[in-house]
Amino acid sequence: MKIGRVGTLVRNEVIxxxxxxxxxxxxxxxxxxxxxxxxxFGNIFTEKAxxxxxxxxxxxxxxxxxxxxxxxVSSFDSELALRxxxxxxxxxxxxxxxxxFDTAVESGVIRLKAFVWGESLAKNRAVIPVALADAVRxxxxxxxxxxxxxxxxxxxxxxxxxxxxxxLIVLIGVFYGGLMLPSSGLINEKQNRxxxxxxxxxxxxxxxxxxxxxxxxxxxxxxxxxxLVLSGTFGGQVLLVILVLFLGAxxxxxxxxxxxxxxxxxxxxxxxxxxxxxxLFGPAIxxxxxxxxxxxxxxxxxxxxxxxxVDLSVAGASFGDVAxxxxxxxxxVLAGGWLVASxxxxxxxxxxxxx
Amino acid sequence: xxxxxxxxxxxxDLSLFMSSRFYLFITILSLVFYVAIYLIMPANTEEKLSxxxxxxxxxxxxxxxxxxxxxxxxxxxxxxxxxxxLAGDFNVGLTLPTDIMDTWADGGKPxxxxxxAATAPPEIAEAVIxxxxxxxxxxxxxxxxxxxxxxxxxxxLLGEQIALRDRMRPMLVILILLTEIMTLASxxxxxxxxxxxxALLVTPMRxxxxxxxxxxxxxxxxxxxAVLFMAIVGGLAHQPLIIITTLLLASFFVVxxxxxxxxxxxxxxxxxxxxMVILILFAIPGFGAVVPGLLADWARVxxxxxxxxxxxxxxxxxxxxxxxxxxxxITAAVTAVILAAGLVALRRRFQ
Numbered sequence: 230m231k232i233g234r235v236g237t238l239v240r241n242e243v244i245x246x247x248x249x250x251x252x253x254x255x256x257x258x259x260x261x262x263x264x265x266x267x268x269x270f271g272n273i274f275t276e277k278a279x280x281x282x283x284x285x286x287x288x289x290x291x292x293x294x295x296x297x298x299x300x301x302v303s304s305f306d307s308e309l310a311l312r313x314x315x316x317x318x319x320x321x322x323x324x325x326x327x328x329x330f331d332t333a334v335e336s337g338v339i340r341l342k343a344f345v346w347g348e349s350l351a352k353n354r355a356v357i358p359v360a361l362a363d364a365v366r367x368x369x370x371x372x373x374x375x376x377x378x379x380x381x382x383x384x385x386x387x388x389x390x391x392x393x394x395x396x397l398i399v400l401i402g403v404f405y406g407g408l409m410l411p412s413s414g415l416i417n418e419k420q421n422r423x424x425x426x427x428x429x430x431x432x433x434x435x436x437x438x439x440x441x442x443x444x445x446x447x448x449x450x451x452x453x454x455x456x457l458v459l460s461g462t463f464g465g466q467v468l469l470v471i472l473v474l475f476l477g478a479x480x481x482x483x484x485x486x487x488x489x490x491x492x493x494x495x496x497x498x499x500x501x502x503x504x505x506x507x508x509l510f511g512p513a514i515x516x517x518x519x520x521x522x523x524x525x526x527x528x529x530x531x532x533x534x535x536x537x538x539v540d541l542s543v544a545g546a547s548f549g550d551v552a553x554x555x556x557x558x559x560x561x562v563l564a565g566g567w568l569v570a571s572x573x574x575x576x577x578x579x580x581x582x583x584x
Numbered sequence: 585x586x587x588x589x590x591x592x593x594x595x596x597d598l599s600l601f602m603s604s605r606f607y608l609f610i611t612i613l614s615l616v617f618y619v620a621i622y623l624i625m626p627a628n629t630e631e632k633l634s635x636x637x638x639x640x641x642x643x644x645x646x647x648x649x650x651x652x653x654x655x656x657x658x659x660x661x662x663x664x665x666x667x668x669x670l671a672g673d674f675n676v677g678l679t680l681p682t683d684i685m686d687t688w689a690d691g692g693k694p695x696x697x698x699x700x701a702a703t704a705p706p707e708i709a710e711a712v713i714x715x716x717x718x719x720x721x722x723x724x725x726x727x728x729x730x731x732x733x734x735x736x737x738x739x740x741l742l743g744e745q746i747a748l749r750d751r752m753r754p755m756l757v758i759l760i761l762l763t764e765i766m767t768l769a770s771x772x773x774x775x776x777x778x779x780x781x782x783a784l785l786v787t788p789m790r791x792x793x794x795x796x797x798x799x800x801x802x803x804x805x806x807x808x809x810a811v812l813f814m815a816i817v818g819g820l821a822h823q824p825l826i827i828i829t830t831l832l833l834a835s836f837f838v839v840x841x842x843x844x845x846x847x848x849x850x851x852x853x854x855x856x857x858x859x860m861v862i863l864i865l866f867a868i869p870g871f872g873a874v875v876p877g878l879l880a881d882w883a884r885v886x887x888x889x890x891x892x893x894x895x896x897x898x899x900x901x902x903x904x905x906x907x908x909x910x911x912x913x914i915t916a917a918v919t920a921v922i923l924a925a926g927l928v929a930l931r932r933r934f935q
Contacts, residue, residue, distance in 0.1 A: 258860065258861070258864075262864070276705040276707050276708055277707040278711070279877075297710065297714070298706055298707050298710035299707050299710040299711040299714055300707075312737065314877070315737045316737040316738055317876060317877050318875075318876030318877035319876075319877035320877070337729060338729045338730075338731050339728065339729060339730050339731065340730075340731045340732075340733075341730060341731070341732040341733070342732070342733045342735075343732050343733065343734045343735070344734075344735050344736075344737050345734060345735065345736045345737065346736075346737055346738070346876075346877075347736050347737055347738035347739045347740045347741055347742075348738070348739075348741045348745065348746065348876060349742075350629070350630075350631045350632075350653070350745065351631040351632050351653035351742060351743070352630075352631060352632050352633045352653040352654065352711070353653070354653060354742070355633075355653030355654065355715070356653065356711045356714065356715070358730075358732075359714050359715050359718045360711075360714050362718050362721075362728050362730070363714050363717055363718055365728060366717075366721065366726075366728070371721065371726060373693075373717060373720070373721075374688065374693060374720050374721065374723075374724040374726070375693055375694055375695075375696055375716070375717070375720040376693045376694070376695045376696070377695075377696050377697075377698055377713060377716060377717070378695060378696070378697045378698065379698050379700070379709065379713070380697060380698065380699050380700075381700060381701075381702040382666060382669055382670045382699055382700065382701050382702060383670055383701050383702040383703060409856075413853050413856065416852075417851075417852075417853060420777070420852070494770075494774055494852065495770050495773075495774070495852035495853065495855065495856055496767060496770035496771060496774060496852070498856070499763075499766050499767060499770060499856060499859075500611070500614075500767070503614045503763050504611075504613040504614040504617060507614075507617040507618070507620075507621060508617075514621065514624075518625065518626070518748065521624060521625075521626075525624065
């Protein structure tokens with residue numbers, strides 16, 4: 230293998246690659262996905278009870294409620310809008326605070342109108358009235374008749390919903406480009422018969438695969454970092470995060486090269502992606518829904534990419550904490566590399582026979 | 585339009601499909617995975633806060649916890665309670681002091697300990713703490729007088745919540761259908777690229793015959809997969825005719841979109857690229873079915889909204905023809921437009 234030839238191939242890919250729609254898509258799509266996911270879900274997926282308030286008189290209670298960690302509070306400017314929100318599930322409960330609410334708090338009976346979403350959970354229907362009562366007592370200045378000591382058990386902090394979606398963002402960023410670029414590129418080469426033309430040159434198939442792999446890995450790593458930056462979670466041990474993303478990019482590239490080697494047209498590639506996509510994005514689903522046992526994640530190869538990224542970026546884990554996962558990831562990458570090399574040798578042997 | 589020609593084309597395409605064990609395997613495998621995703625999701629919804637309590641003496645007010653959207657389990661010791669919370673058996677644990685009533689009687693402040701797992705969402709612990717505060721006020725005689733007029737919006741599903749995996753069915757089945765956009769578009773794009781379509785045009789076959797055959801194949805493949813998935817996951821348990829009708833319309837929608845993509849894309853790579861963009865766009869309303877209230881009204885401008893909303897309302901809420909007729913009408917109209925546009929655009933490309 231000649232490094233110079235690989236460099237030439239890489240340079241050609243860099244020059245002509247941007248003209249390829251797939252390259253543009255590999256850049257644009259992860260960015261759009263990251264922005265969309267953060268904007269759409271970052272503050273919406275939550276265990277908090279959703280309270281809507283139509284405050285007719287500027288009550289002091291509203292500010293207290295908005296500070297509650299147990300609630301997600303939205304304000305509405307009309308009763309009609311509040312009813313609509315309670316009907317479609319935007320809020321678990323909507324309450325109308327009359328103009329004289331604060332006066333009533335001081336004097337006696339507090340009159341309210343409440344709209345309850347029919348699908349709201351029992352716990353949310355319980356928490357909201359209690360939180361409202363608590364806020365009223367705060368405004369009244371009532372003295373709490375109990376001392377409450379809070380004790381956190383265990384070392385790991387809970388993940389917010391925006392962080393639960395982080396694996397999905399990482400997987401899109403790293404694997405979309407890493408997988409699609411080499412696979413579609415190789416298929417394109419096959420269909421245009423340019424691979425066969427290259428067989429008569431000193432360039433080897435291994436060099437072609439390597440050049441495509443370098444391009445895909447570089448872009449995938451960059452996109453992984455970029456999506457983390459856009460998500461506001463690129464921090465902690467930066468170099469270690471980049472290392473994991475790099476290894477993940479190699480994994481994605483290896484899968485892409487294998488797919489490009491084995492399938493002969495885009496339709497087949499698409500079918501592979503349709504079936505295998507669940508295997509790639511399975512860990513994202515495991516993180517999104519904690520009801521799913523953690524061990525399920527171990528079954529997916531990509532888990533060993535997202536787990537250390539999340540632990541390092543969000544939980545502030547040390548190298549020792551994520552070393553086992555990185556080790557497994559490295560083994561998977563080596564195995565993938567061996568598999569790609571085997572396929573290349575087999576393809577080269579077949580090409581020689583055809584020649 | 586020549587039925588015999590269409591039949592021959594269909595036979596050819598089906599033969600190619602069936603002879604490709606790879607395609608068959610992948611198609612079956614993808615369905616298995618989607619079903620697996622459904623099955624792995626929780627079959628029930630946790631309606632109540634799960635709370636562990638160690639309380640040698642339970643104040644009367646705290647006995648109201650069970651009626652306050654909370655499931656309470658009692659422990660004999662503080663240590664056992666801590667272990668249960670740490671193991672994730674309970675969201676939060678409470679330890680009340682043995683002399684809690686005496687302390688209150690003396691005008692003092694008893695100390696209540698709230699345990700929660702560090703991995704638990706902070707809002708859960710806060711919710712329980714809020715409950716404890718309120719119950720403490722009530723126990724000491726400080727009761728607020730609320731006169732609340734309450735109205736439940738929509739059907740009251742308290743105790744009968746729709747499970748997460750059932751909420752996902754509309755999104756999953758639409759994803760199965762939408763992925764066929766790329767399949768069909770790729771098939772057509774490959775035929776164009778390889779010149780086989782033009783070769784066929786010098787035969788007695790007309791373009792209409794070719795499009796009809798491709799359309800039937802596309803509808804068949806999409807509909808078969810979608811119906812099979814819904815049947816397996818229980819989506820046909822209520823109003824199966826509406827579900828199948830909706831999926832049929834969705835299949836035509838998919839075919840029309842596939843035609844459009846094939847006509848506009850320059851090559852197979854472009855088909856995949858643009859197909860992915862369209863798939864993501866059309867999948868957005870599915871999230872609204874999983875999380876009610878998530879999407880604003882703007883989602884209605886996405887054509888697939890009406891498909892997903894129909895499947896969701898029928899499969900999860902038992903809606904009938906009268907409730908979803910409007911959705912079906914809109915879907916049929918949009919599908920007709922897309923299909924017509926796709927046919928026109930594709931015909932122009934062939935000429």
